Amino acid sequence: MNFSELAASRHSVRVYQPGVTINDADLKQIFEDVVQGPSSFNLQHWQFVVVRDEERKRELRKLSFGQAQVEECAAAILVCGRLDAYVDAPRLYRDGTVADRDKFVPMIKAVYEGRPALQREEAIRAGALAAMTLMYAAKARGWDTGPMIGFDAEKVSALLGLAATTIPVMMVVLGRARDGKQPPRGYRRPVSEVVRLEHMAGGALD
Numbered sequence: 461m462n463f464s465e466l467a468a469s470r471h472s473v474r475v476y477q478p479g480v481t482i483n484d485a486d487l488k489q490i491f492e493d494v495v496q497g498p499s500s501f502n503l504q505h506w507q508f509v510v511v512r513d514e515e516r517k518r519e520l521r522k523l524s525f526g527q528a529q530v531e532e533c534a535a536a537i538l539v540c541g542r543l544d545a546y547v548d549a550p551r552l553y554r555d556g557t558v559a560d561r562d563k564f565v566p567m568i569k570a571v572y573e574g575r576p577a578l579q580r581e582e583a584i585r586a587g588a589l590a591a592m593t594l595m596y597a598a599k600a601r602g603w604d605t606g607p608m609i610g611f612d613a614e615k616v617s618a619l620l621g622l623a624a625t626t627i628p629v630m631m632v633v634l635g636r637a638r639d640g641k642q643p644p645r646g647y648r649r650p651v652s653e654v655v656r657l658e659h660m661a662g663g664a665l666d
C-alpha cells in the first residue's frame with residue numbers, strides 16, 4: 461500500500477469485530493513507528509496508556525459518554541502529552557554533540573520554564589502528531605482506528621493514573637472494523653479551498 465492508498469483507506473472506525481485482541485508484539489511494532497515522529501526540540505512530549513482489560517474498557521466507555529467503540533475495540537489508547545517534558549533536556553541531549561548540548565539545553569529551559577500555556581500547546585502538538593502516526597502505523601498493519609476527544613478528561617486521567625503534569629491529548633481506539641464496510645468518506649473541503657500560495661490573499665492550488 462503506498463501512502464495515498466493508506467491515507468484514503470484510513471477511516472474513523474466506530475464498530476469493531478468482537479473478540480479481537482492485539483498482543484504486545486504487534487503493539488510494539490506500531491509504537492516503534494510512532495516514536496520516530498517529530499516534536500519541538502525533539503522533546504517527545506508524548507506518552508501512551510494502552511487499555512486492553514475488558515473491565516477497564518467498560519469504565520472508560522462510561523467516561524466517554526457511552527461511546528461503544530471504547531469498549532468494543534481491541535485497545536483503547538490514551539495519547540497523552542507531558543507538560544514537563546522539557547526537564548528531561550539534559551538527558552535527551554546527553555549523547556549528542558557538545559555544541560548542541562550547550563546550545564539547546566539552556567535554550568529549552570528558557571523557552572519552557574514558567575510558561576504553562578506554551579507547555580500545554582506543545583504537549584498537544586506533539587501528542588496530536590503522535591496520534592496521527594499511530595493511526596497510520598496501525599492501518600499499515602491492517603488495524604483500524606478512531607480518534608476521540610469525547611470523554612471526561614479529568615475522570616479518565618484519574619482512572620488511568622496520569623501524573624498532574626501529564627494531560628490527555630486524545631484517545632485512539634484500535635481494532636478490526638466489523639465486516640470491513642466503511643461509510644463513504646465524509647465531505648472534504650477541496651484543496652482549492654484550504655491552500656493559498658504565498659499569502660492568505662494569494663492564489664489557490666487548482
Ligand SMILES: Cc1cc2nc3c(=O)[nH]c(=O)nc-3n(C[C@H](O)[C@H](O)[C@H](O)COP(=O)(O)O)c2cc1C
Pocket residue numbers: 470471472473474527606607608609610611630645646
Ligand atoms: C481530535 C478528534 C476528536 C474526535 N472525537 C471523536 C469522538 O469523540 N467520537 C467519534 O465518534 N469520533 C471522533 N472523531 C472522529 C471524527 O469525527 C472524524 O475524524 C471525522 O468525521 C472525519 O472522518 P474520518 O476520520 O473517517 O476521515 C474525532 C476526531 C478527531 C481528530
